[in-house]
Amino acid sequence: MDTSSHSTIVILDFGSQYTQLIARRIREFNVFSVVLPCTAALDRITGLRPAGIVLSGGPSSVYDDAAPQADPAVLGLGVPVLGICYGLQFITHHLGGVVVPAAAREYGHAEVEVTAPSRLFHGLPGKLEVWMSHGDHAQTLAPGFRVTAQTANAVAGIADDERRMYAVQFHPEVAHTRQGMALLRNFAVDLCGAAQDWTPAHFISTTVAAIREQVGDTGHAICGLSGGVDSSVAAVLVARALGDRLTCIFVNNGVLRKDEFAKVQTTMREGLGLKVVAVDASERFLARLAGVTDPEAKRKAIGNEFIAVFDDEAKRIFEAESSSGEEVAWLVQGTLYPDVIESASVHGPSHVIKSHHNVGGLPADMKLKLIEPLRDLFKDEVRRIGRDLGMPEEILERQPFPGPGLAVRILGEVTPDRVAILQEADAICVEEIKRAGLYRKVWQSFAVLLPVKTVGVMGDQRTYAYTCAIRAVESEDGMTADWAALPYEVLRAISSRIVSEVRGINRVVYDITSKPPGTIEWE
Numbered sequence: 001m002d003t004s005s006h007s008t009i010v011i012l013d014f015g016s017q018y019t020q021l022i023a024r025r026i027r028e029f030n031v032f033s034v035v036l037p038c039t040a041a042l043d044r045i046t047g048l049r050p051a052g053i054v055l056s057g058g059p060s061s062v063y064d065d066a067a068p069q070a071d072p073a074v075l076g077l078g079v080p081v082l083g084i085c086y087g088l089q090f091i092t093h094h095l096g097g098v099v100v101p102a103a104a105r106e107y108g109h110a111e112v113e114v115t116a117p118s119r120l121f122h123g124l125p126g127k128l129e130v131w132m133s134h135g136d137h138a139q140t141l142a143p144g145f146r147v148t149a150q151t152a153n154a155v156a157g158i159a160d161d162e163r164r165m166y167a168v169q170f171h172p173e174v175a176h177t178r179q180g181m182a183l184l185r186n187f188a189v190d191l192c193g194a195a196q197d198w199t200p201a202h203f204i205s206t207t208v209a210a211i212r213e214q215v216g217d218t219g220h221a222i223c224g225l226s227g228g229v230d231s232s233v234a235a236v237l238v239a240r241a242l243g244d245r246l247t248c249i250f251v252n253n254g255v256l257r258k259d260e261f262a263k264v265q266t267t268m269r270e271g272l273g274l275k276v277v278a279v280d281a282s283e284r285f286l287a288r289l290a291g292v293t294d295p296e297a298k299r300k301a302i303g304n305e306f307i308a309v310f311d312d313e314a315k316r317i318f319e320a321e322s323s324s325g326e327e328v329a330w331l332v333q334g335t336l337y338p339d340v341i342e343s344a345s346v347h348g349p350s351h352v353i354k355s356h357h358n359v360g361g362l363p364a365d366m367k368l369k370l371i372e373p374l375r376d377l378f379k380d381e382v383r384r385i386g387r388d389l390g391m392p393e394e395i396l397e398r399q400p401f402p403g404p405g406l407a408v409r410i411l412g413e414v415t416p417d418r419v420a421i422l423q424e425a426d427a428i429c430v431e432e433i434k435r436a437g438l439y440r441k442v443w444q445s446f447a448v449l450l451p452v453k454t455v456g457v458m459g460d461q462r463t464y465a466y467t468c469a470i471r472a473v474e475s476e477d478g479m480t481a482d483w484a485a486l487p488y489e490v491l492r493a494i495s496s497r498i499v500s501e502v503r504g505i506n507r508v509v510y511d512i513t514s515k516p517p518g519t520i521e522w523e
């Protein structure tokens, strides 16, 4: 979509793990913000006509030879600048101050005292609880700067009011910094004067108009649905623009959850008014999976089969829809902003893109053009847009579910029997988590079927059946995760229901591994 109409805060990424959070927080108060690598050319930055510039944190020391560099001219554009952590040191170093290793590194919670008034701290209390993560500090400030805040060990805030340059040693974007949002708002709204026009309603109307223009009056589009948030919101947006010139394809790959094939169809057709072609290809997929035990081989088998099925359906749809054979064909993809952000590459990207997660692909011999209506959005923004589009919470709050589905939660060979067993156990797990009001609190919660049989006793009968593991994790983005401390009563309910209701499982265990070193899925 055309984002040039928004006033924009440009964030230059020096490699901090928190850089994307800065953009998300600023967008939370409806100011548009983009992330560029710190090495972005000056005309690329000025081309966005930024209302202000944020210099992110980063893991390096400014005085190292290999320190990530930005064009120092970004400090002279005449728009307000906010340096965060490494950003403070970058400003200090480049404008004539001195940065040295700190006597005491500060990491984690810290208390900051505001020592002099500053527009950046306007309305904030005199003592701030903040999140710190630095080993260097500013020993001598650059000319024109004054200290505005301090910890017991280091300068925590500086300002040059004349040049409208501000910097903090702590991380306002991290939730542990309690006044962080207010500080970022002071910067973006008050100091930069950025308009708070990045609203769902505005996004929807400009995106719908842009899709109409892109596709024209005759083109047709297809969209693969997974039942998840991204593909559903993307489809609804495109349907707003194209009406029934959008056909959605929903494939049963044989490893969906219990009743999911039917439920998703009903929601998409009746709830969202989408035109959906549903293809039950479960037998094809399960035949492909027979004998396959290696996790990556399972992913490949499912990915390749999906492309083949999708390809067939797409051809059929375009043949049926095309009258002259000349219309351009379009493919809707739910690509999100984190997939397209270029990161500072000095010490590796500040986040890792998991390519194996993107099951599917372009049908090879079709000239499909891409519509990516969510390219500018973070995941939480996709939910906000979905809400504004009137989509049901049931879809918007769904926990992530992997493309290869239950296949990567059935360890060892995937057989129809095992799929049926896991579907039952998974349904109980989800039901109990929802009953306890925890479904939205945890990032993912699910059952895993282990190819391990153990002895049990039921009534007077000895049993010998599978073990099921329950996994529930809390996470912000899936990149790191903590196992969730589910209440014992919830674990008890899940366990006793699975053992008594699911034939084939006689033992339930709880996974208490965080990520890293574990992963969220077991395969």
Ligand code: XMP
Binding pocket: 299, 356, 357, 358, 359, 400, 401, 402, 403, 404, 444, 478, 479, 515, 518, 519, 520, 521, 522, 523
């Ligand atoms: P891991 O297991 O790598 O998972 O900690 C991180 C997040 O990614 C999801 N995941 C996948 N999603 N295809 C997908 O579409 C996959 O092959 C895949 N593997 C993991 C996982 O559910 C979690 O949300």
